[in-house]
Structures are given as structure tokens and as C-alpha cells.
Amino acid sequence: MSKQTSSIVQDSLNALYDDESFLPDLKNGTREKAFTSLVSILSTPNHVNKSFLRVTLENEKVIRIPAFRVQHNNILGPYKGGIRFHESVNEEEVINLASLMTLKNALHQVPFGGGKGGVVINPREFDVKELNLICKKYIQYFSEILGPDKDIPAPDVGTGDREMDWMMGEYKSIRPGSRYRGSFTGKSVVNGGSLGRREATGKGVYYTFRYMLHDFIQSQRKWLEERNNIFAKTALDHSDKDLTLAIQGFGNVGSIAALEAYRCNYLNNKIVAVSDRNVTLYNSDGLDIPALVKITAANKGDLPTSDEELTNAEVKAKIMDRADVLSLDTDVLVLAALEDQVHAKNVQDVKARIIVEGANSPVTAEADKILSDNGVIIVPDILANAGGVIVSYYEWLQGRDTQFYTEEEVYKKQFDKMKETFDTILPQFFGDPHPLRQNCYIHAVSKLSTVLYRQGKLY
Numbered sequence: 001m002s003k004q005t006s007s008i009v010q011d012s013l014n015a016l017y018d019d020e021s022f023l024p025d026l027k028n029g030t031r032e033k034a035f036t037s038l039v040s041i042l043s044t045p046n047h048v049n050k051s052f053l054r055v056t057l058e059n060e061k062v063i064r065i066p067a068f069r070v071q072h073n074n075i076l077g078p079y080k081g082g083i084r085f086h087e088s089v090n091e092e093e094v095i096n097l098a099s100l101m102t103l104k105n106a107l108h109q110v111p112f113g114g115g116k117g118g119v120v121i122n123p124r125e126f127d128v129k130e131l132n133l134i135c136k137k138y139i140q141y142f143s144e145i146l147g148p149d150k151d152i153p154a155p156d157v158g159t160g161d162r163e164m165d166w167m168m169g170e171y172k173s174i175r176p177g178s179r180y181r182g183s184f185t186g187k188s189v190v191n192g193g194s195l196g197r198r199e200a201t202g203k204g205v206y207y208t209f210r211y212m213l214h215d216f217i218q219s220q221r222k223w224l225e226e227r228n229n230i231f232a233k234t235a236l237d238h239s240d241k242d243l244t245l246a247i248q249g250f251g252n253v254g255s256i257a258a259l260e261a262y263r264c265n266y267l268n269n270k271i272v273a274v275s276d277r278n279v280t281l282y283n284s285d286g287l288d289i290p291a292l293v294k295i296t297a298a299n300k301g302d303l304p305t306s307d308e309e310l311t312n313a314e315v316k317a318k319i320m321d322r323a324d325v326l327s328l329d330t331d332v333l334v335l336a337a338l339e340d341q342v343h344a345k346n347v348q349d350v351k352a353r354i355i356v357e358g359a360n361s362p363v364t365a366e367a368d369k370i371l372s373d374n375g376v377i378i379v380p381d382i383l384a385n386a387g388g389v390i391v392s393y394y395e396w397l398q399g400r401d402t403q404f405y406t407e408e409e410v411y412k413k414q415f416d417k418m419k420e421t422f423d424t425i426l427p428q429f430f431g432d433p434h435p436l437r438q439n440c441y442i443h444a445v446s447k448l449s450t451v452l453y454r455q456g457k458l459y
């Protein structure tokens with residue numbers, strides 16, 4: 001678990017320790033022992049599985065690829081979490097991402113635990129047959145520990161429905177006769193995936209922002225105005241104005257969040273910048289997001305990088321450095337690329353007053369503290385980007401029951417579930433001075449701790 005996550009878990013337990021209504025049966029010495037046990041349980045993964053996949057490339061060379069499956073905690077249900085294909089994947093990162101999944105599922109009342117997988121490759125360097133082989137090998141090495149009631153992978157950076165379809169196919173071949181439909185989520189719809197799953201995370205990221213800045217403020221304006229705290233002021237300052245947005249990352253999460261913001265009728269959004277691994281595109285009058293989505297789809301997921309490409313796509317934008325997106329003078333910054341993007345060295349350049357974490361851990365602990373102390377609202381990953389795992393849960397249910405929902409039913413279920421969480425968290429956040437991340441962690445840790453206690457795991 002990263003320092004940031006473990007220190008927030010520790011802070012949450014400290015806050016809960018002093019709350020007499022939390023686990024009131026535990027008193028004095030017993031309470032102290034139980035809380036020490038909770039720190040130990042929640043900050044350590046149950047299992048770290050590591051293998052070196054033996055893969056024969058098309059040129060007949062044999063290589064060994066490091067691969068992980070971390071199972072952090074399953075007190076709430078089977079382990080659940082994506083598999084990332086990226087050259088910088090490492091054990092610590094996968095452990096951290098798995099622990100975030102435990103907390104995210106607890107926060108949103110999804111009956112799953114937390115897991116995560118990683119394969120240390122740049123998928124762009126392999127052809128389709130080699131990628132297929134890598135997926136199969138991953139399953140051959142890890143199939144024993146996976147399954148619909150044990151551990152259910154999903155896509156993450158560098159993987160998508162194609163990889164999940166391949167992996168489910170291999171799982172089914174290796175374990176004939178076993179239940180396989182719920183073994184992977186994020187599959188293609190034709191192969192048992194859920195309608196709406198591809199869009200779920202990006203839609204949820206935007207919905208979280210919109211709910212806070214529109215729905216919640218509309219219903220609670222008077223109450224908020226009476227609150228005398230910096231975060232309520234930031235929210236109110238931004239509730240009635242035309243908003244400018246910059247979005248880092250234009251992949252699955254970033255591009256869908258951008259489309260939602262572009263089409264939103266509740267807020268006056270203008271998306272002035274989007275970025276990816278190569279460039280930032282900027283237009284002070286607002287970017288044509290649907291046109292950019294179309295062109296990236298035809299360009300292996302990359303934004304245009306030359307004036308010629310922009311002209312061909314009939315998009316007006318200035319090309320800037322990829323890091324420039326972080327320091328533009330916008331109201332809102334959506335981080336939907338990778339972790340650790342805003343850190344101690346660049347945090348003073350960030351001008352946005354509201355940051356939405358579409359990616360996992362995109363703001364480091366140091367940067368988070370500086371921004372929060374200045375009244376910047378950071379909508380944390382575990383609150384904002386849970387749409388994917390929530391719809392994965394509905395995909396798992398649909399696979400189990402072989403009854404499939406319409407796209408509208410899926411979105412309604414997703415938004416209803418997220419709204420339930422917001423209605424618990426937002427009044428607490430605006431009502432007390434803790435940053436939003438801390439509020440979410442306290443809620444998640446409280447749920448996990450109570451279940452651990454009820455299941456007798458603290459003795």
C-alpha cells in the first residue's frame with residue numbers, strides 16, 4: 001500500500017477510534033488491540049502472486065514477461081480489479097491499486113473485495129497474435145486463483161474488451177464445465193459483457209462532478225451558504241458560472257468524461273483543453289470533442305499531433321506540450337491518465353480550483369495537502385471513478401443470471417448507486433473540515449472494519 005493510502009487508512013482509523021458510536025462494544029485495551037489489528041489487516045494484501053510469463057514471439061525468440069495478480073482483501077466478496085498492461089507496472093503499484101479497489105468497493109457498497117493485475121509490457125510493441133498469447137499465458141499461470149467467486153479481473157490501462165474476451169476464452173478451455181460468464185467483466189457485449197460497461201467509468205466521473213456542482217448545490221444551497229468552510233465556498237463560487245475544463249488523458253475514461261461534459265445541459269461547460277501521452281490541444285473558445293473522439297478512434301487512440309491532422313479533422317486547436325494541460329488557467333482539471341501526475345514539483349503551477357480524479361492516485365500526498373489547504377476541492381478516485389466496477393458488478397450479476405439489462409437500465413442502476421454514496425458523503429464533507437478523500441476513506445474503512453469485526457477477524 002502506498003504511503004498516501006496507508007496514512008489515510010491510519011488517519012481514518014484514528015478518527016474512528018475516538019468515535020464512541022463506532023464499534024461501541026470495543027472498549028479500552030480490547031479496542032486498542034482491535035484497532036492495531038485493523039491497521040495491520042487493511043494495510044497488507046492477502047496475496048501477492050507473481051510469475052514470469054514464457055512467451056514465444058512471432059520472430060521465434062522466447063521472452064519472460066513479469067506479471068502480477070495481487071489480492072488485497074476479500075472480506076466483502078470476491079477480489080475484483082483490472083489488469084494493466086504497461087511498461088512501468090511494478091509490484092508496489094499493483095498492491096496500491098488493489099488496496100484502492102478494496103476501499104472503493106467498500107465505499108460504494110459493491111459486494112466485492114479488492115484485487116489488481118499487471119503485466120510489464122508496452123502493448124504497442126506487440127502484434128495481435130503476441131498479445132493474444134500473452135493474455136492466454138496470464139490465464140494459464142493464474143487460472144487457479146481466478147474465478148467468478150474468487151477473483152474477477154476487468155480491463156485497465158492498456159487492456160480492453162478484446163483482452164477480456166481472450167482471457168475468458170482461455171479460462172473456459174482450462175476449466176471445462178466450470179462457471180465462466182462471471183469470471184471476467186468488461187467483456188464485449190456479444191460475449192456476455194454489459195451494455196454501458198465501456199462508458200461506465202467516464203460517465204461516472206462526470207456524473208460525480210455534476211452531482212456535486214449542480215444537483216447537490218441546487219437542493220442544499222441554503223445549508224451550504226451557512227457553512228463557513230473553504231470547500232463550501234469553492235463549490236458555491238463555481239456553481240453559477242460558465243466553467244472552463246481541462247482534461248488530462250483522452251483514453252476510455254477521459255474521452256467519455258469529455259463527451260459527457262460537452263453534452264451536459266445542467267452546467268455551462270467549455271472544454272478548452274484535452275491531452276494524451278503526446279500532446280495537449282487547446283482552444284479558448286472550446287474544443288470540438290465529438291470530432292476529437294472520432295479522430296482518435298481512427299488513430300489508434302492518439303490525439304492529432306500536427307496542424308495538418310487537425311485541419312483534416314476540421315478541429316481548431318493549438319498544439320502544446322503534453323504537460324501544459326496541468327497548468328492552464330481553468331476552473332476544473334480532470335485527471336484521467338496515470339498516477340502521480342500532480343506532485344510536489346508542479347503543484348504550484350496548478351490553477352484549477354476543482355480537480356476530479358478519473359485516474360487512480362493522480363495526485364501525490366504532498367500535492368494533495370497543499371491543494372486542500374488552499375481550498376481546492378479534489379474529488380478523489382475512489383469516489384469518482386467507481387462507475388466501472390459498479391457496472392462490472394451488474395455485468396457479473398447478468399452473467400450469473402443470464403438475464404441482460406438494457407443500456408438505460410444499466411445507467412440508471414449505476415447512477416442510483418453512486419447517488420446513494422454521494423448523499424452520504426457530501427453532507428459530511430461540506431459539514432466538517434476534512435478533505436473529501438478523508439471523508440471517503442473514513443466511510444470505507446468504517447464499513448470494512450465493522451464487517452471484519454462481525455466476522456470475528458480481529459481476535
Ligand code: NAD
Pocket residue numbers: 155156157158159201248249250251252253254275276277278301322336337338339358359360385386388389
Ligand atoms: P486508456 O489507456 O484508455 O487511456 C489512457 C490515456 O492517458 C490515453 O489517452 C493516453 O495517451 C494518456 N496518457 C498516457 N500517459 C500519459 C502521460 N504521461 N500524460 C498524459 N496523458 C497520458 O486508460 P483508461 O482506461 O482511460 O484509464 C485511465 C485511468 O483511469 C487509469 O489510471 C486507470 O487505472 C483509471 N481507471 C480506469 C477505469 C476503466 O474502467 N477504464 C476504471 C477506473 C479507473
